[in-house]
Structure formats: C-alpha cells, structure tokens
Amino acid sequence: MLGYFLISFCLILLLMIVGAQLILPFLKAVFIWYVIESLSSYIQTVGKFYNKRYSRIVGTFLAILLVIVGVYIVIRVGFVNNIELFMQNSDHYNQLFIDRIENFFMQLNLDPSIIHEYLNSHMNPISAFSKYLFSFATSSIAEMFLILFMVTFLTLESRVIGTKIKAIKGHYKKTNISNILTKISASMKVYLIGKTYISLTVALVSYIIMLFFGLQFASMFAIILFVFNYIPFIGSIIAVVLPLLWSVIQFENWHLWLALGTSLGVVQILIGNILDPKILGRTLNLSPLAILLGLSFFGAVWGIWGMFFSVPILMLTTYIFAETKSMRWIAILLSEKGEILTVNKSIEDIKDIHNNKN
Numbered sequence: 427m428l429g430y431f432l433i434s435f436c437l438i439l440l441l442m443i444v445g446a447q448l449i450l451p452f453l454k455a456v457f458i459w460y461v462i463e464s465l466s467s468y469i470q471t472v473g474k475f476y477n478k479r480y481s482r483i484v485g486t487f488l489a490i491l492l493v494i495v496g497v498y499i500v501i502r503v504g505f506v507n508n509i510e511l512f513m514q515n516s517d518h519y520n521q522l523f524i525d526r527i528e529n530f531f532m533q534l535n536l537d538p539s540i541i542h543e544y545l546n547s548h549m550n551p552i553s554a555f556s557k558y559l560f561s562f563a564t565s566s567i568a569e570m571f572l573i574l575f576m577v578t579f580l581t582l583e584s585r586v587i588g589t590k591i592k593a594i595k596g597h598y599k600k601t602n603i604s605n606i607l608t609k610i611s612a613s614m615k616v617y618l619i620g621k622t623y624i625s626l627t628v629a630l631v632s633y634i635i636m637l638f639f640g641l642q643f644a645s646m647f648a649i650i651l652f653v654f655n656y657i658p659f660i661g662s663i664i665a666v667v668l669p670l671l672w673s674v675i676q677f678e679n680w681h682l683w684l685a686l687g688t689s690l691g692v693v694q695i696l697i698g699n700i701l702d703p704k705i706l707g708r709t710l711n712l713s714p715l716a717i718l719l720g721l722s723f724f725g726a727v728w729g730i731w732g733m734f735f736s737v738p739i740l741m742l743t744t745y746i747f748a749e750t751k752s753m754r755w756i757a758i759l760l761s762e763k764g765e766i767l768t769v770n771k772s773i774e775d776i777k778d779i780h781n782n783k784n
Contacts, residue, residue, distance in 0.1 A: 442727050451569055453735050455576035460618045465489035500649055501567055508646040509560045523675045610745050614738060625655035628697050635689045642676055657733040658717050666690045712740055716760040
C-alpha cells in the first residue's frame with residue numbers, strides 16, 4: 427500500500443513538473459470560468475429576463491466582456507504602464523532607496539558607512555523587482571490567449587456537464603458521484619468567489635489608503651495586493667511589505683513609513699478576521715499545518731502560481747480522499763479538527779453561507 431502511494435506521488439509530481447506549461451493555464455482558466463459563471467448568474471438575477479435561454483446567453487456574454495475588459499485594464503493600464511515607468515527610472519529609485527536607508531541609520535545615530543559599501547556594491551532591488559514584474563506581466567499577456575481559449579471550451583462544456591453526470595450516475599448506481607461533484611463544485615465556487623471578494627475589498631481599501639498618503643504607483647501595488655491575498659499566511663505580508671518599501675524610497679519622513687505600514691496591516695487583519703470566516707465559513711476545513719505544507723510544496727513546484735492555487739488543490743484532494751475508504755486517513759490528517767464533512771452536511775453548510783450572504 428505504501429509503495430503504491432509513493433509511486434503514485436512520484437508520477438503525479440513528475441506530471442506536475444513536465445506539464446506545468448499546460449496545467450497552470452488550465453487552472454487559471456478554471457478560476458476565470460468560475461468568476462464568469464458567478465457574474466453571469468448575478469447579471470441574470472438583476473436583469474430579470476423572462477426567457478431563460480436568452481437570459482443565460484446575454485448574462486454569459488456580458489460576464490465574458492466584463493472579465494476581458496477588466497483583465498486588460500488591470501494588466502495593461504494598471505500594471506505594464508507603471509512597470510515601464512518603473513524600469514526607466516530604476517537606477518534613480520535604487521539610489522533613493524540607498525540614501526533613505528543611510529539617512530535612517532544617521533537618525534538612529536549609527537554610522538552609515540557600515541552599510542554604504544555593501545548597499546552600493548550588492549544591492550539593486552528596484553531594478554531586479556521591476557524586471558521581475560515586467561517579465562510576469564508580459565508572460566501573463568502572452569498566456570492570456572491560451573487561457574481564454576480554454577475558458578471558451580469550459581463555458582461550452584458547462585452546459586452539458588449535468589447530463590453527463592446523470593449518465594455516469596445511472597451507470598454506477600452504487601456510487602454517489604453526483605453528490606461528490608456537486609460538493610466539490612459548490613465548495614470551490616464559494617472559496618474562489620469568496621476569496622476574490624475579500625481580496626478585491628482589501629485591494630480597494632488599501633488603494634484608497636495609498637492614495638491618501640500620496641504613494642506613487644498605488645494602482646500597481648493594489649493589483650499586487652489583490653493577487654497576493656490569495657496566498658495564505660505569507661501573501662498578505664508580502665503584499666504589505668512591497669508598498670511599505672516603496673514608501674521608504676518616496677518619503678523622507680520615517681513616520682509616514684510607519685503610518686502607511688500600520689494602516690495597510692490593520693486592513694489586512696480586520697478584513698481577514700471579519701470577512702474570511704463570514705464568507706468562507708467551514709468550506710476550507712483544512713489544517714493550518716496542511717495549508718503551510720501545501721503552500722511550500724506547490725510553491726516549490728510551480729512558484730507563485732503554485733502558492734496561489736495551493737488551497738483549492740488541497741480542498742479538492744481532501745474531498746476526493748474523504749470519499750475513498752482506503753485514502754480517508756489522509757483526508758482526516760488534512761482536515762482542521764480531524765472531522766470529515768459528509769456530502770450532505772457540506773452542501774448544507776454551503777447553502778447556509780449563500781443564505782447568509784443574501
């Protein structure tokens with residue numbers, strides 16, 4: 427049994443590494459598809475169309491249009507334009523960063539020569555950071571065509587998936603595959619849409635705070651905040667540290683650094699402690715240790731995007747193992763309190779979350 431498990435794990439790991447160029451775009455497409463489906467449902471509800479088929483077509487079309495326009499604005503206007511300006515002045519910004527650090531040492535009555543030589547010879551963080559962001563943005567634009575292609579087929583497939591599930595259920599009468607897939611789909615939808623709402627709220631509030639302080643490149647840092655808030659534990663920390671470091675470059679007064687960092691940190695703590703439990707509820711049911719290990723593992727294999735998708739993949743793994751008798755012990759280890767939610771109970775919890783939101 428153990429040998430079979432190890433061989434399976436090695437094969438899956440090999441597939442993840444070799445097929446990363448295809449698997450990651452597919453996961454991104456699934457995420458965008460969930461967003462489109464939710465937007466479409468919302469548009470249909472608000473629009474109150476009388477023809478159900480016409481309602482679905484119009485809702486889906488408008489949702490896709492909103493997502494495409496939104497993604498373009500975020501990447502091109504909020505990201506690429508800022509990064510180009512960032513790269514053009516990276517040497518100047520880097521020197522400002524070094525000067526601010528040296529001035530900070532002087533305010534603490536420390537000799538700045540201690541770090542002067544090291545900073546000038548070894549540190550060029552602004553240039554390295556801007557090059558990484560530019561590479562990230564350009565690769566995302568190039569990959570977007572493949573993702574949109576996949577999203578199109580996912581949207582078409584979603585219309586017949588119900589029929590296929592019924593056919594599978596009729597063929598395997600002893601299994602509860604329909605309920606399992608319903609639970610997985612509903613839980614994923616609650617998590618991804620809920621986390622998107624939370625991340626968007628954090629990004630907007632933080633953007634307002636950064637504008638209040640007059641921080642340059644506030645829109646770019648707001649986008650980074652939005653993306654990194656999907657990454658558990660370290661994501662919110664990194665997202666706060668980046669604008670804080672930039673404030674060190676822009677502002678001479680260290681009191682502004684402290685005020686900005688404190689404000690952004692308070693937003694993360696308050697929204698994380700208030701909105702997270704209310705919106706996500708018991709959907710996760712994952713041990714913090716399991717999340718941390720999953721974050722490390724998928725981050726090592728797929729980088730930042732692996733961290734981004736680590737929680738949804740762990741949720742999917744837990745649900746599958748929970749319905750497999752020989753693997754149920756793994757689901758118990760991954761769970762938050764050693765309890766595995768039954769199919770019916772999990773669906774009831776998800777319905778309760780939707781009712782509370784409405």
